Amino acid sequence: MARTGFLSRFPLGRLHARLPGWMRIAVAIVAIVLGAVIVIRPTSALDTLALLLGGGMILTGVLDLTGRADDDAERRWWQIPLAFAWFAAGTFVLLWPALTVRIVAGLTGVLLLISGLLTVAAAFRRGKGWDARIADAAFGVTGLIFGVLALFWPDITLLVVAVVFGGWLIMQGITDLWKAVRTRRVRRADDAPAAPHRWGRTALALVSVAAAVATAVVTMPLREGSTVVDEFYAAPRDIPDTAGHLVRAEEFTRDVPMGARGWRILYTTTGVDDEIRVASALVVVPEGDERWPVVDWNHGTTGFAQHCAPSLQSRPFWSGTMYILKKVIAEGWAVVAPDYIGLGTEGPHPYLMGEPSAHASLDAVRAAWELDDARLSRSTVVWGHSQGGGAALWTGAVAGAYAPQVWVRGVAALAPAADPVGLVENVTDVTGGSIFASFAFAAFSQIYPDVTYGEYIRPGATTIVRAMAQRCLTDPGTVVSVLASLGMSRDPDIFAEDPTEGALGEDLEENTPPAWVAAPVFVGQGAADSVISAATQNASVARMCAAGQTVDYHLYAGYEHAQIMEGYSPLIEDLFAWTHARFDGEQAGTECTRTDE
Known part of the structure; x- marks a missing residue:
């Protein structure tokens, strides 16, 4: 019983x-x-x-x-x-x-x-x-x-x-x-x-x-998190009261190729509020006693959070899509690679924001001149990929007024984010693209007071968007964030309101690179790019050409967003030849050209 x-x-x-x-x-x-x-x-x-x-x-x-x-x-x-x-x-x-x-x-x-x-x-x-x-x-x-x-x-x-x-x-x-x-x-x-x-x-x-x-x-x-921000990135109480000056420097060897020397530097720059801020950068030069022309490298997206600085990663250049550092050094060029404000140093990081990114880029070059052992020339060609491509265009546009001491011979924008409005509008249609949208929204909501989560982000997605913004692309746990964003695949919009409208749309529009750069421009774009489409890039180049800007535009069939930066990509040969011509003082053409490869 x-x-x-x-x-x-x-x-x-x-x-x-x-x-x-x-x-x-x-x-x-x-x-x-x-x-x-x-x-x-x-x-x-x-x-x-x-x-x-x-x-x-x-x-x-x-x-x-x-x-x-x-x-x-x-x-x-x-x-x-x-x-x-x-x-x-x-x-x-x-x-x-x-x-x-x-x-x-x-x-x-x-x-x-x-x-x-x-x-x-x-x-x-x-x-x-x-x-x-x-x-x-x-x-x-x-x-x-x-x-x-x-x-x-x-x-x-x-x-x-x-x-x-x-x-x-x-x-x-x-x-x-x-x-x-x-x-x-x-x-x-x-x-x-x-x-x-x-x-x-x-x-x-x-x-x-x-x-x-x-x-x-x-x-x-x-x-597990990817990196820890160390004391090097903390600004001292007394820093120079003008931008473009060295605060501290130390030898850097991680990911630096044989036959080269490297440093990481902390320097002053101008932030979004026009106040003097500190940013970090890497400097790599060939061994020798020559004066090295400078490639001012603006890295692609690594994240929004402070610990996402490329200089903190185990492979600092690779993390920002600089896959060809050895080739650059072998050409006898130095590389100055800014982390941007808010990556490594205190934030927020002005992701997709033009002027502060350009200031950080130009000021990194000026501060690197103070490294006596680096022996840098004033002759500079600005490179940038993706986020950094947009920053490179801004750098060329403001260089004359902001830092005329930097002799910008040309700007190479590689799959550049030249249309922030279109990028944010369409990025959630890309597999895993919501993580890029989370970086952008975190930046704009922290820097622009008229942009809020409550207005633009769906209530059910707010926590996911905030969490994704704290991940770096190289973090082991980013796969969780990407899969979480895929969770919205049947309803891909994380936005409650159209991000191209209202305050956010206006702020994005303000950060579209100027059509006139005042230096020869090389644009390299993968025709198969799923992040920044070739159609979007065609429109951006057409806008620049209509403004009278000289653009050497190359479109590479079958190449994806980051793939164009690989050593085997045909872009690399074209980019190096174009950069040599700029350093050698050759005159660029006076008309826009397009090459489909």
């Missing part, structure tokens, strides 16, 4: 006791299917994923009330309040599907932790067999591990919560299905023992622990 327990004193407990076995089996199967859907499709649209999670939470409450098909579980008095907690959390998520990811993660993590703790405690109750003790302890540990993962993941996203909770729901469903089927078989057997051992449930519990531990171990590298 089965013993009656605490739950049987209540109407819900009596309902639980009378629930048909087939219904318990059906509930368990539904849990397995729903958990599998959540795990397999964690990148569903945010609203859809919130509905799945809410339904899963309610189903977990149902499992707590109906899925315990053994008399031992009947004595667990805490099943009813825990079940109601799952009901309440699930209802909350279903009624407010646009609530922040942080709340969903918190609800899921706390309830998993509570469930895990209570299940572990149940393992020490008297009267249990060793199989039940081990099973309860193992399931409890699984809940604790998953709860910790949901609560303390540094880049909280619905993706992480979905995988964790979906896995938990699958394991709960499998366990309750096993128990329900076993109980039906036992009850049908005339000679069934009163308390059969349940080593099958124990085995499932141990498998769940192994899965939880594997999840924690596999995702550990994704939780």
